[in-house]
Amino acid sequence: MVQETTMLERAVGPTEKGALTHNGDKGYFFRNKTLTTSTCNPYIKTFKAMEYAARGPVILRAMQIEAELRSGVKKPFRQVIKANLGDAHAMGQKPLSFVRQVLALVACPNLLETTHYFPDDVKLKARSILDQCRGGSVGAYTDSRGLEVVRKCVADYIERRDGIPSDPENIVVTAGASEGIRSCLKLFKGVEGEEKRSGVLVPVPEYPLYSATLGEYNIAKINYYLDESDGWGLSRVELERALTEGRKVAEPRAIVVINPGNPTGQVLTRSNMEQVIRFAYDERLVILADEVYQDNVYEDAEFVSFKKVLSQMPAPFNGVELVSFYSCSKGFVCECGLRGAYFECTNMDPEVKSILLATAAAKLCPTVLGQAAVACSVDPPRPGDPSYAAFRYEKDNILNGLGERARLVTEVFNSIPLVSCSPVQGALYAFPNVQLPQSAINAAIRLGQEPDVFYALELLEETGICVVPGSGIGQKEGTFHFRTTILPETSQLVDMLDRFKIFHLNFIKKYATLET
Amino acid sequence: MVQETTMLERAVGPTEKGALTHNGDKGYFFRNKTLTTSTCNPYIKTFKAMEYAARGPVILRAMQIEAELRSGVKKPFRQVIKANLGDAHAMGQKPLSFVRQVLALVACPNLLETTHYFPDDVKLKARSILDQCRGGSVGAYTDSRGLEVVRKCVADYIERRDGIPSDPENIVVTAGASEGIRSCLKLFKGVEGEEKRSGVLVPVPEYPLYSATLGEYNIAKINYYLDESDGWGLSRVELERALTEGRKVAEPRAIVVINPGNPTGQVLTRSNMEQVIRFAYDERLVILADEVYQDNVYEDAEFVSFKKVLSQMPAPFNGVELVSFYSCSKGFVCECGLRGAYFECTNMDPEVKSILLATAAAKLCPTVLGQAAVACSVDPPRPGDPSYAAFRYEKDNILNGLGERARLVTEVFNSIPLVSCSPVQGALYAFPNVQLPQSAINAAIRLGQEPDVFYALELLEETGICVVPGSGIGQKEGTFHFRTTILPETSQLVDMLDRFKIFHLNFIKKYATLET
Structure with a gap:
């Protein structure tokens, strides 16, 4: 039976197990x-890295300021502009009607019979999903890779996009691209205690999910720097340098490429991508292509998928292992909260693929409503469908707005002294370079702050504009940047850029004066 | 500029990097x-363990048989009964109208204005969620812990359940309980290469997510056996034994308790839980209470939460660290596909809590529609609400059906020779013990199969009933079990048990004859 330890034993016995604190009044001991x-x-x-971008000092202060504004504190602005997060709906973008109508129907199939609100193509889409759900319910588990009907929609989309066959068996639906990226990155973890860790090449600047995840799995992050002077392009020389550096401490196994770039906004050229593929072949690296912004391409830039470029190269380069990621949190759908995404494996070892699927099985299945969002996102209404006109109007409106703002931010930032900004060809961000006066840098150092955090905090206090300092994302030593989205509606963005310009000029003036 | 390697360099150079295969015809080399x-x-x-339960040989064969049936192959049954998975909607359970109506409205808020289909309390619930979504859209990211309104509903639910305060700040909403369990288990991973790994005590039999996750994080799984002869209860003697055994290879840091039990169906008594809490205090273990079946309790059994028992114990026991898990995949809601769940931390170090939140941030946020399902699940209609009557009818219908089937399976299994089954007091499963004839065991060994897999495969072939063999879940050496759900509708379950009985008697007879 149960052997009770006495109070005395508890008080004296377990000292070897941890520190004890005596609570004199109560006569027993509290442990740490x-x-x-x-x-x-x-x-x-290492997830602190991730938290930094999501809840770093600037964002935390922004939340405080919002609370202050609510409680009536007077500020030089009426609201905080959250230009820190690629969250379109939060910034006022309206959801696509088609996507939401399909979701309402699959969630509540009774509506199929009881209302006349829904166009026929919406009903058809909803039925195609419900037909494959066990028991006709999105409340049943699906295959852990996602419903076959969803993976087929994805494969068709990829075929239309690339003109190259795609097999639903190579597609895994995930609850957000982050989840897929994490599942793939962790494949590279080696045996504990081995002489050399595995390493993965990651761009600087990057999306901090990569450092955080590599840190968690004790995989070395090998930095390669994008070339700001060349529109944030990749150069083979820099890739070689990074690899040589990385080999001193790790065994490089994969390379992450973000295209269109986050936070840098560049769109890679085909020849740049061929270079990466040749490099990956030569150095036996798997390519992890973060292509979640593939629908966010503006002006003359054209998105070409790594799969397409790779498939059109001669052997042996067309045999390079590739995983590419897509998300309906981005693009024109921008349904961040629904958590729908997929990845496609190309040239993957079949047994490794089955390990990937087993790890997916641990999560049982991705959210079925998120899966439905993927199906809508990759297979929206087509000309002739009842919902097409509305869909087309909504989509064009979103993409034209983004294109207009991409131009606008580039122009404005480049018109401001000591600020420069590469053209925003794609994605949802600008990553302007700011030259800070030495006295501002010194002031930051005295406060124990990164100079760009110092700058971003002053920007926030004076204008209400919340951005992500470059030091949380990665930048070349001695340079300073911030990331801002291009998501605020155009009129708000014009106002935001005006306020930014005034702030910046004052900031420069103030600290330049201090210098003399 | 780019330095291209020649074909010759590529063919000869990288031999040290991996095996090469010569492709004579094409004149270059393909690599592994x-x-x-x-x-x-x-x-x-180690995730293979998880895959085993989800896609082991019995389940794979069941899928083949389903395909054969579709293609017209004649079998002694018309359909496969998937009694292997706790997936209520897949087995025909209808979703709760209230939950699905709220989901339709938050997905498609236009319906708030355009139809008269929705009761006022449904609209109110939907508005309470939409009001807290940025931009009024479930497509915006939420706080990575989940919307405050959802965490408040959860805290209220816990307070009503336990009569003890609950703070929304201690609650994290997750996309399914598996995700939460994984986030918490990984906290216990120690530094690589240290002398002793961390260890976590896990019940046998268990839900295989635990072995899989501990394996991934290289944390030792320390088995403690539930006592089948005592209705699958926990005994302190066995816990002590397991701990002593575990200490030889690892530093025990936490104990997992599944209550109500999966696959064992027991509901722990308060005194049993107090025992576990004292043990956890004495041995400095964090308690991870998997309470996802808290609403699935039948007959006279009563669910009491670990938090309640712990809070009502005297100091220092009420200071034991506890994380408890809830899921709307189970209970009476059973929305597996929506991926909505939460965990509550009690007595957790604030800094550890902030690390937990940072890891949650890496996933950005749990699916917002899953969060809405959590809000509905813990805060359903109350007496007087327009939806209450329908909700009450649907809920009672589900829980009464489960209660009836829990009694039924226990009775029937115990009426069959060489089969015994502890009463199903809770959860969704029975885990009967089957004594197999030695000649059947020998036959299995000759095929290289676990004897219970052999038995389950014969059961499947002859009756179409698909169950999970105990060897995939854990059982005492030399004993054989299988897990079946109690989810088939009562008439189907009666038929299933009839067929099982006939099969079992024939099996015993066949192999007993072989023995003589």
């Missing part, structure tokens, strides 16, 4: 927590 | 894949 920052998985602390 | 089972993260192979 079992789980503390010093006993907790040391690798997941 | 970069990522193969031998170079791939060795720890995630």
Whole structure:
């Protein structure tokens, strides 16, 4: 039976197990927590990198300021503009009617019979999804890779996009691209205690999910720098340098390429991509192509998928292993909250693919409503469908607005002294370079802050504009940047850029004066 | 500029990098894949355990048989009964109208104005969620812990359930309980290469997510056996034994308790839980309470949460660290496909909590529609609300059906020779013990199969009933079990149990004859 320890034993016995604190009044001992920052998985602390971008000092201050505004505190602005996050709906973009109508029907199939609100193509799409759900319910688990009907829609989309066959068996639907990226990155973790860790090449600047995940899996992050002076392009020389550097501490196994670039907004040329593929072949690297912004391409830039470029290259380059990622959080759908995404494996070892599927099985299945969003996103209404006109209007409106704002930010930033900005050819961000006066840098250092954090905090306090400082994303030593989205509606963005310009000129003036 | 390697360099140079295969015809070399089972993260192979339960030999054969039936092959049955998975909607359970109506409205808020289909409390619930979504859209990211309105509904639910305060700040909404369990388990991973790994106590039999996740994080799984002869209860003697055994190879840091039990169906008594809490205190273990079946309790059994028992114990026991898990995939809602769940931390170190939140941030946010399902699941209509009558009818219907079937399976299994089954007091499963004739065991061994897999495959072939063999879940050496759900509708279940009985008696007879 149960053997009870006495109060005395508890008080004296377990000293070897951890520190004790005597509580004189009550006569027994409180222990320290079992789980503390010093006993907790040391690798997941790298997620602080992720938290930094999502809840760093600038964002936390922005949240405080919002609370202050609500409580009536007077500020030089009426609201905080959250230009820090690629979250279109939060910034006022309206959801596509087609997507939401399909979701309403699959969630509540009774509506198929009880209302006349829904166009026929919406009903058809909803039925095609419900037909494949067990028990006709989105509340049943699906295959852990996602419903076959969704993966088929995806494969068809890829075929239309690339003109190259795509097999639904190579497609895994995930609850957001982050989840897929994490599943793939962790494949590269080696055996603990081995002499050399695995390494993955990651661009600087990057999307911080990569550093965070590599940190968690104790995989070395090997930085390669995008060339700001060449429109944030990749150069083979820099890739070679990074690889040589990386090899000193790790065994490079994969390369991450973000195209269109986040936060940099460049769209890679075909020849640049061929270069990466040749490099990957030569150095035996798997390419992880983060192509979540593939529908966000503006002006003359053209998105070509890594799969297409690779498939059109001669052997042996067309045999390079590739995983590419898509998300309905981006594009024109921008349904961040629905968590719908997929990845496609090309040239993947079949057994590795089955391991990937087994890890997906641990999550049982991606959200079925998110899967439905993927099906709508890759297979929207076509000419002749009842919903086509509305869909086309909504989509054009979104993409034209983004294109207009991409031009606008580039122009305005480049018109401001000591600010320069590469053209925003794609994605949802601008990543302008700001030259800070030395006295501002010194002031930041005195406060123990990164100079770009210091700058972004002043920007926030004076204008309400919230951006992500470059130091949270990665930038070349000695340079300073910030990331802003191009998501605010055009009139709001014009106003925001005006306020930014005034702030910046004042900032420069103030610290230049201090310098003299 | 780019330095191109020649064909010759590529063919000869990289021999040290991996095996090459000469392709004589084409004159260049194909390499082995970069990522193969031998170079791939060795720890995630443990997910095979998970895959086993989800896609083991019995399930794979069931899928083949379904295909054969579709193609017209004659079998002694018309359809496969998938009694392997706790997936209520797949087995014909209808979703709760309230949940689905709220989902339709938050997905498509236009319906708030355009139809008269929705009761006022449904509209109110939908508006309460939409009001907190940025831009009024479920397509915007939420706080990575989940919307505040959802966490408040959860805290209210816990307060009503336990009569003890609950703070929304201690609640994290996740896309399914699996995700939350994984986030918490990984906290216990220690530094690589340290002398002793961390260990976590896990019940046998278990839900295989635990072994799979611990394997991935290279945390030792320390088995403690539930006592079948005592209705699958926990005994302190066995916990002590397991701990002593575990300490030889690992540093035990936490204990997982599944209550109500999966696959065992027991509901722990308060005194049993107090025992576990004292043990956790004495041995400095964090308690991970998998309470996802808290609404699935039948007959006289009563679910009491670990938080309630712990809070009502005297100090220092009420200071034990606890995380408890809830899921709307289970209970009476059973919305597996929506991926809505939460966990609540009690007595957690604030810094560890902030690390947990940072890891959640890497996933950006849980599906907002899944969050809405959580809000509906923990805060359904109340007496007086327009939807209450329908909700009450649907809920009672589901829970009464489950209760009836829980009694039924227990009775029938215990009426069959060489089969015994602990009462199904809770959850969605029975886990009967089957004594197999020695000649059947020998036959299995000759085929290289686990004897219970052999038995389950014969059951499947002859009756179409698909169950999970105990060897995939864990059982005491030399005993054989299978897990079946109690989800088939009562008439189907009666038929299934009839067929099972006939099969079993024939099986015993056949192999007993072989023995003589």
